[in-house]
Amino acid sequence: MHLSTVRAVPDHGSVFVNTASRETESTSLLSRIMQHLFGEKKIVQLGKDIYTQCSGELGLSNVVKYRLNNQSVYVKHVFIEHMRGTIKPKITSNDINFFRTLDKVAMRCYVLVYVRNPYTKNYDHALFLDDFEAIQGIKSEEAARRLVDLSQAAQIIRNILL
Numbered sequence: 001m002h003l004s005t006v007r008a009v010p011d012h013g014s015v016f017v018n019t020a021s022r023e024t025e026s027t028s029l030l031s032r033i034m035q036h037l038f039g040e041k042k043i044v045q046l047g048k049d050i051y052t053q054c055s056g057e058l059g060l061s062n063v064v065k066y067r068l069n070n071q072s073v074y075v076k077h078v079f080i081e082h083m084r085g086t087i088k089p090k091i092t093s094n095d096i097n098f099f100r101t102l103d104k105v106a107m108r109c110y111v112l113v114y115v116r117n118p119y120t121k122n123y124d125h126a127l128f129l130d131d132f133e134a135i136q137g138i139k140s141e142e143a144a145r146r147l148v149d150l151s152q153a154a155q156i157i158r159n160i161l162l
Contacts, residue, residue: 050066050067050068050157050158050161052064052065052066052067053065053067060076060094060095060098061092062076062077062078063075063076063077063095063098063109064076064077066157066161067161068158068161068162069161071160071161071162072107072161073107073108073109073110073157073160073161074098074102074107074108074109074110075109075110075111075112075157076091076095076109076110076111076112076134077112077114078090078111078112078113078114078134079113079114079116079123080113080114080115080116081116082115082116082118083115083140083143083144083147084140085139085140086137086138086139086140087113087127087129087137087138087139087140087143088134088136088137088138089111089113089129089134091111091134091135096135099131099134099135102131103131108130108131109131110128110129110130110131110160111128111129111130111131111133111134112126112127112128112153113126113127113128113129113134113143114126115127115143115147124149124150125147125148125149125150126147126148126149126150126153127143127146127147127148128146128153128156
């Protein structure tokens with residue numbers, strides 16, 4: 001199954017959505033099985049007043065800058081399949097260097113970890129980690145306490161910007 005990144009219009013406040021590409025209305029059996037097994041990855045959507053900017057040109061993947069008036073925050077979007085043991089998202093050395101650079105200029109980069117729901121097969125819950133927690137990891141018990149649905153995650157980003 002081919003996954004494509006689709007950029008949405010900034011007026012709608014969404015950043016991007018990874019969906020299975022479908023050329024026709026009917027899908028193959030293999031495509032439906034893959035969709036059922038792996039679900040769709042959708043990133044939280046914010047209101048029209050929040051400006052979003054992808055940081056792909058900086059060599060960073062899935063890092064988005066959210067801005068409202070003069071406030072801004074960077075959020076790295078990471079997807080995990082399940083919460084067992086220690087929750088430690090995959091962070092590259094470029095990400096760590098970016099975190100350090102932001103720390104020097106008194107800015108933050110949060111990591112929004114999307115967790116796959118075993119019943120719906122979609123990534124419909126998420127939790128926030130700060131940069132240090134993302135590098136070190138946190139226990140699954142603490143992660144379970146922080147788990148919120150995507151509308152609450154969008155509200156948390158909005159609250160950070162206010």
